[in-house]
Amino acid sequence: MSHTTVQVQNVSLSFGGVKALTDVSITVSSDEIFAIIGPNGAGKTALLNCISGFYRPQVGEVYLYGKKITGLRPDRIARLGIARTFQNIGLYTGLSTLDNIMAARHVFMKQNFLTSALYFGWSRKEEIAHRKTVEEIIDFLEMQSIRKQIVGTLPYGLRKRVELGRALALEPKVLLLDEPMAGMTLEEKEDIARFILDVFEGQGDTYPDSPVLRDGVRSIVMIEHDMGVVMDLADRIAVLNFGRKIAEGTPAQIQSDPDVIKAYLGEPGQPG
Amino acid sequence: MRHFSSSFAHSYGQDMALLRTRTQWLLLVVFLAFIFTVPRWASNSFLTLATVIGITIVSAQGLNILTGNCGLVSMGHSAFMMVGGYAMAILTSQLGLPFVLAVPVAGLVAGVVGTIFGLPSLRIKGFYLIMATVAAYFIIHWLVLQFRQLTGGTEGMALPPADLFGWSIRSRENYFYVVIVTAIIATLVAKNILRTRIGRAFVAIRDNDLAAEAMGVNLFRYKLQAFFLGNIFAGVAGALSVQYYAFANVEQFPFFDSVWLLGMLIVGGMGSVSGVIYGVIAIKLLQQLAVKIGPSLAEIVNPQAAVGLSLILPSIAIILFLIFAPRGISHLWERVRNYYQLWPY
Ligand SMILES: Nc1ncnc2c1ncn2[C@@H]1O[C@H](COP(=O)(O)OP(=O)(O)OP(=O)(O)O)[C@@H](O)[C@H]1O
Numbered sequence: 181m182s183h184t185t186v187q188v189q190n191v192s193l194s195f196g197g198v199k200a201l202t203d204v205s206i207t208v209s210s211d212e213i214f215a216i217i218g219p220n221g222a223g224k225t226a227l228l229n230c231i232s233g234f235y236r237p238q239v240g241e242v243y244l245y246g247k248k249i250t251g252l253r254p255d256r257i258a259r260l261g262i263a264r265t266f267q268n269i270g271l272y273t274g275l276s277t278l279d280n281i282m283a284a285r286h287v288f289m290k291q292n293f294l295t296s297a298l299y300f301g302w303s304r305k306e307e308i309a310h311r312k313t314v315e316e317i318i319d320f321l322e323m324q325s326i327r328k329q330i331v332g333t334l335p336y337g338l339r340k341r342v343e344l345g346r347a348l349a350l351e352p353k354v355l356l357l358d359e360p361m362a363g364m365t366l367e368e369k370e371d372i373a374r375f376i377l378d379v380f381e382g383q384g385d386t387y388p389d390s391p392v393l394r395d396g397v398r399s400i401v402m403i404e405h406d407m408g409v410v411m412d413l414a415d416r417i418a419v420l421n422f423g424r425k426i427a428e429g430t431p432a433q434i435q436s437d438p439d440v441i442k443a444y445l446g447e448p449g450q451p452g
Numbered sequence: 453m454r455h456f457s458s459s460f461a462h463s464y465g466q467d468m469a470l471l472r473t474r475t476q477w478l479l480l481v482v483f484l485a486f487i488f489t490v491p492r493w494a495s496n497s498f499l500t501l502a503t504v505i506g507i508t509i510v511s512a513q514g515l516n517i518l519t520g521n522c523g524l525v526s527m528g529h530s531a532f533m534m535v536g537g538y539a540m541a542i543l544t545s546q547l548g549l550p551f552v553l554a555v556p557v558a559g560l561v562a563g564v565v566g567t568i569f570g571l572p573s574l575r576i577k578g579f580y581l582i583m584a585t586v587a588a589y590f591i592i593h594w595l596v597l598q599f600r601q602l603t604g605g606t607e608g609m610a611l612p613p614a615d616l617f618g619w620s621i622r623s624r625e626n627y628f629y630v631v632i633v634t635a636i637i638a639t640l641v642a643k644n645i646l647r648t649r650i651g652r653a654f655v656a657i658r659d660n661d662l663a664a665e666a667m668g669v670n671l672f673r674y675k676l677q678a679f680f681l682g683n684i685f686a687g688v689a690g691a692l693s694v695q696y697y698a699f700a701n702v703e704q705f706p707f708f709d710s711v712w713l714l715g716m717l718i719v720g721g722m723g724s725v726s727g728v729i730y731g732v733i734a735i736k737l738l739q740q741l742a743v744k745i746g747p748s749l750a751e752i753v754n755p756q757a758a759v760g761l762s763l764i765l766p767s768i769a770i771i772l773f774l775i776f777a778p779r780g781i782s783h784l785w786e787r788v789r790n791y792y793q794l795w796p797y
Pocket residue numbers: 195198199200218219220221222223224225226227267
């Protein structure tokens with residue numbers, strides 16, 4: 181039985197005079213890949229920011245498992261089980277791949293000043309335990325060779341992959357991906373698409389130390405411009421245009437929706 | 453493919469160890485043995501220099517946590533050394549606390565005061581935060597002079613001679629050992645904090661505070677923790693300093709020291725724990741060099757220009773590093789090691 185994970189209810193958000201979102205509602209279930217598409221500036225990222233707590237909508241509410249999360253700080257929302265990636269990559273550029281992902285284990289670790297300062301014994305044991313989980317994520321995303329590399333020096337496609345790994349290390353119930361394939365080569369896109377599907381499906385006992393890989397993330401919200409990818413991966417799609425939701429449905433429904441076609445082809449005199 | 457197939461715990465533990473080979477251990481032991489012989493052969497002035505370097509390392513390790521790793525640039529570090537110094541003076545002379553207790557308590561006092569002055573960091577960033585920490589220095593300086601009854605005002609205050617479990621540490625030689633052991637402990641503690649959960653959260657905030665927040669890091673809590681931790685080191689260093697001179701006054705902690713401490717981080721390599729040691733030694737040696745060649749220079753150029761040398765020499769070094777080696781000595785050293793294929797020995 182699937183149930184609702186994230187629910188966005190009648191959300192409106194404006195910056196000064198700019199209306200980024202107008203009365204947008206979406207409901208994501210615990211068993212789907214949900215895609216958000218729309219032209220540039222349609223409000224897709226803004227919607228994700230409302231869910232993860234970076235923006236607080238002026239009107240409307242956001243719920244997680246029926247519990248209101250509107251207005252909570254982003255770190256609180258992360259702890260409740262929502263992880264995300266950023267459109268422009270938000271890695272810790274000075275840390276290695278390994279440490280970027282280890283940093284995300286933060287919420288599960290219990291070290292404090294004193295145990296950290298002493299290191300030996302308890303703290304070291306905890307480092308090792310979480311290192312196991314992180315190494316499984318590195319294996320899963322095939323990043324063994326860049327494990328110790330500083331991420332600032334990695335090529336774009338790999339950085340996106342590290343960011344996905346970092347989000348997974350948070351063991352989220354809901355995964356928000358903001359254009360995970362933007363700017364990638366076809367080959368890289370295929371890799372990421374496969375990883376997203378594998379994450380969604382779960383890998384069973386191949387990864388015993390990473391619950392998130394074992395059980396999968398069964399609720400993924402993804403913004404993506406590449407229609408081919410969206411049609412392949414998504415179970416349902418919401419289309420935004422000028423801050424409004426103009427359509428929602430299965431890939432087949434969206435493909436034949438006249439409003440969507442109009443928005444994408446653009447009307448004369450309108451930016452698109 | 454698994455890299456460490458057999459015993460996970462054992463292999464990861466080894467992978468995370470600071471010293472991985474016998475050669476590294478050997479080098480460390482030789483280095484420490486050398487350090488501990490310093491009082492046997494060093495001149496008075498050299499021993500003083502070595503002691504001051506040790507104290508400065510303690511302080512700079514704190515600034516490296518706060519600024520080098522959490523990215524919160526503080527120009528108030530010498531003020532928090534001052535807080536630790538005066539706390540030490542008051543605790544020992546008025547309350548009669550023994551040295552071993554007074555030093556950590558002085559550190560905690562500076563940590564708490566530092567946390568209070570760190571509160572603006574939750575609202576302001578970058579340049580504006582730097583200005584707030586400059587203000588913090590002058591507010592603290594002013595407060596110390598205002599509370600004359602407690603601090604002795606401009607006259608300063610004397611400290612009673614110190615013992616360590618009955619062992620007198622009044623002599624320069626013995627005090628040097630105390631300082632060096634403290635510097636080693638401070639360095640280890642800094643390294644351990646920075647290579648675990650708290651340290652990674654600090655760097656996360658430095659490199660991308662929005663992402664850190666999205667990954668569950670409470671910015672409010674961690675920025676304050678960085679101020680708390682970083683200034684504990686400052687406080688301990690201040691305490692060691694006043695006990696060394698058996699006297700506390702405000703001139704011991706000039707504003708300019710805060711600037712030099714930042715320079716030391718730049719020269720050593722921002723964020724690097726070992727870099728702190730290189731940076732402190734490099735700047736202190738340059739300052740000493742200027743003092744040594746200043747008098748002979750004064751005969752050639754005008755005396756005032758010679759006095760300025762102790763400011764100019766280290767400043768030039770900092771500028772050169774910023775231009776040619778912005779990642780400092782620690783990174784240069786790494787490159788040399790890689791070049792000669794010595795790593796991991
Ligand atoms: N912090 C902000 N301040 C002011 N305006 C903003 C802010 N964030 C978003 N906007 C505005 O809100 C609108 C929606 O932006 P958003 O980033 O959500 O678009 P998008 O659909 O993600 O576009 P893209 O495909 O280019 O990423 C735009 O007009 C944008 O300028």
